[in-house]
Amino acid sequence: MTPITEVEGRRVALSNLEKVLYPATGFTKGELLHYYATTADALLPHLHDRPVSFLRYPDGPEGEVFFTKNVPPGTPDWVTTAEVPRSEGPARMVLVQDLASLMWAANLVTEFHTAQWVIEAPDEADRLVFDLDPGAPATVVDCCEVALWLRDRLAADGVEAYAKTSGAKGLHLLAAVHGASSQRASEYAKGLAVAAERAMPQLVVHRMTRSLRPGKVFVDWSQNAARKTTATPYTLRARAEPTVSAPVTWAEVEGCRAPEELVFRAADMGARLRDVGDLMAPLLDAERAAALP
Incomplete structure (x- = not known):
């Protein structure tokens, strides 16, 4: 059963907390989530209003590593998304605007990658x-x-x-x-x-x-x-x-x-x-x- 925690009034599912993501050091998914929770005050302002590309590694760096740019399936409706212009046509991407969204995204096990512009002024x-x-x-x-x-x-x-x-x-x-x-x-x-x-x-x-x-x-x-x-x-x-x-x-x-x-x-x-x-x-x-x- 996936544990549910409440983050700023949002229900966030956090899974596989004991899973070792970094075998070289034994660093677990629970420790990854703790890292993002405790650095959120510094990290969130750099994510704010910037569409996020996720480089996901759910089984650790030695497993499959893949980019997700579009809104991932199963994204909660309270996570902010926005339409982003692209040469091949507009796409919808995630904006990590608050701690709850950060913890939801961190649970996907991801590197956060952002563009050099904000959503209000993509040009x-x-x-x-x-x-x-x-x-x-x-x-x-x-x-x-x-x-x-x-x-x-x-x-x-x-x-x-x-x-x-x-x-x-x-x-x-x-x-x-x-x-x-x-x-x-x-x-x-x-x-x-x-x-x-x-x-x-x-x-x-x-x-x-x-x-x-x-x-x-x-x-x-x-x-x-x-x-x-x-x-x-x-x-x-x-x-x-x-x-x-x-x-x-x-x-x-x-x-x-x-x-x-x-x-x-x-x-x-x-x-x-x-x-x-x-x-x-x-x-x-x-x-x-x-x-x-």
Whole structure:
């Protein structure tokens, strides 16, 4: 029998709480749900008003992993959904607007991925994103060097960037922007990726071509396209261990000398949030959003 719990007046079914999702550490589904419940105050503002793509892994990262963009079958009628424009025709997607919806979605066992726009303005980018992906033997330490270059280059254009771990091997840079289409944001981001490659040709590649990537950091600018999504701050990832896409300080980026220094797991985040708060909170302040040059 599936236990039902009440969350903010909503009845939410939470299933298989003892199921081990991450065999490497014994991390269970109950622990995953507890993680999302206790980080909700930081996570929910970054999900709010953004259609969510779910990367689901109900049997753990070693089982089947699949993307769900449309509203999943069986979604409760109290979960907010919205029609989203797509090139192949409109689709209906989930908006995770509150704790009850978050716990319902977390019960599906998912990574949360969100677009760089909000539902009220799907034609306007309000986020700029760079996904820094190291090709072995490059690591997140190399990503940090590239991130610092991009931070300073963005700052020269009046754009304030914030960093988070991808929760996998790399780093994500995010900035709040306004007044630009997703296409314009993509063009601007590509221009900076190309400039980074020119400045650091031994370290950076701006093209996705696999053969170019060993030992370099791929600066993926393409996630600024309206149809693309990026792992949301604080989401757990479908990796060997329950790692988190965790916001980091620029001091941590500057000081990183070994990859393990920028690995954060679910168990780390409660104390970290108490110590430093939501390092990405400035992204939510519309007055700090920059116009792209």
